[in-house]
Amino acid sequence: MLFEEVEQPIIEWALDYGITPAIIIGRLMKIADELGTSPNWLLGVSLASATDPEFAALTDRFANAANGMSKQEIEMALFRQRQ
Structure with a gap:
């Protein structure tokens, strides 16, 4: 720090x-x-997105999509990803 x-x-x-x-x-x-x-x-x-352009692009796409979602929709999307 x-x-x-x-x-x-x-x-x-x-x-x-x-x-x-x-x-x-x-x-x-x-x-x-x-x-x-x-x-x-x-x-x-720094996150993995800083060194992996493909990961950064996917993260940006997810963040943009999440901006139009409710909190419940985001939680459901994240829960589905863990399964």
């Missing part, structure tokens, strides 16, 4: 500040939720 121009694992930040890694992760999750994004995005974690 990068903070104030220093990059180190979350566990090291926790040790530096005398808190648990769970506290840092919880705070990241709250911030991400408020911003409407994910902790991975905040941390700059």
